[in-house]
Amino acid sequence: MQRPNDPGFLLVLEGIDGAGKSTLARQIAGQCDALGLASVISREPTDGPHGTALRRSAKTGRLGLDEELDLFLKDRAEHVETLIRPALARGEIVILDRYYFSTAAYQGARGGDPAEIIARNERFAPAPDLVLLLDIDPLGGTGRIRQRGDVPDDFEAESYLAKVRAIFLALSQPCVHRVDAARSADDVFRECAVLVSDALADAGLLSRVT
Ligand code: T5A
Numbered sequence: 321m322q323r324p325n326d327p328g329f330l331l332v333l334e335g336i337d338g339a340g341k342s343t344l345a346r347q348i349a350g351q352c353d354a355l356g357l358a359s360v361i362s363r364e365p366t367d368g369p370h371g372t373a374l375r376r377s378a379k380t381g382r383l384g385l386d387e388e389l390d391l392f393l394k395d396r397a398e399h400v401e402t403l404i405r406p407a408l409a410r411g412e413i414v415i416l417d418r419y420y421f422s423t424a425a426y427q428g429a430r431g432g433d434p435a436e437i438i439a440r441n442e443r444f445a446p447a448p449d450l451v452l453l454l455d456i457d458p459l460g461g462t463g464r465i466r467q468r469g470d471v472p473d474d475f476e477a478e479s480y481l482a483k484v485r486a487i488f489l490a491l492s493q494p495c496v497h498r499v500d501a502a503r504s505a506d507d508v509f510r511e512c513a514v515l516v517s518d519a520l521a522d523a524g525l526l527s528r529v530t
Contacts, residue, residue: 330416338465349361421453449519450515451497
């Protein structure tokens with residue numbers, strides 16, 4: 321059976337703030353390079369107009385749930401059309417730093433229905449081939465944010481992140497793999513690199529390498 325994202329591959333990194341998603345995205349892009357596979361890293365919220373408004377709201381005060389949800393969906397719809405689908409059609413490995421599971425978890429933790437949020441997204445957004453859920457407790461995640469010299473913003477209160485984490489951990493889709501992200505970046509990458517290369521092999525993409 322043909323994979324929905326064929327000839328590309330959609331890899332999604334999820335987890336609470338400070339879990340190490342951006343670090344891992346760069347490491348996996350390096351792995352793809354070493355395997356001779358073209359990849360692109362992108363993130364949500366994007367740097368487009370809706371994503372920029374959402375990032376601003378994290379500093380200036382959060383929007384109401386409905387407005388926030390609407391902006392995340394508009395941002396993602398634009399991302400899907402302008403970057404994700406074209407890169408998949410070119411046969412690239414698309415590495416996303418957050419996707420619609422973040423909406424289910426973060427807006428779910430504010431009172432939205434996670435299952436309904438996922439269903440709304442899947443009407444327009446391609447389902448991933450693999451999701452690596454980087455799991456760390458909220459204090460561990462915010463501790464890393466403080467250590468790099470940043471102050472946690474309105475999306476990063478520890479009590480809120482505990483609810484977000486619980487929704488992430490309840491995801492039961494077969495493509496979602498939980499990874500213990502409290503370990504060193506090298507240890508996390510070692511485990512993820514195996515999961516990624518196994519999934520690429522299952523998708524028949526490693527045979528493309530010359
Ligand atoms: N949001 C997003 C929603 O509410 N709904 C949605 O639908 C979407 C898409 C995005 C915010 O928007 C919310 C969620 C978020 O709150 P953001 O700026 O993109 O904001 O926030 P994050 O994605 O959380 O970015 P962070 O940089 O804070 O976290 P990362 O990417 O998980 O972590 P990373 O790799 O930058 O690492 C953080 C620090 O820890 C170190 C790194 O060097 C870095 O200094 N580090 C490690 N240290 C020790 N051990 C490891 N294993 C480490 N891995 C990384």
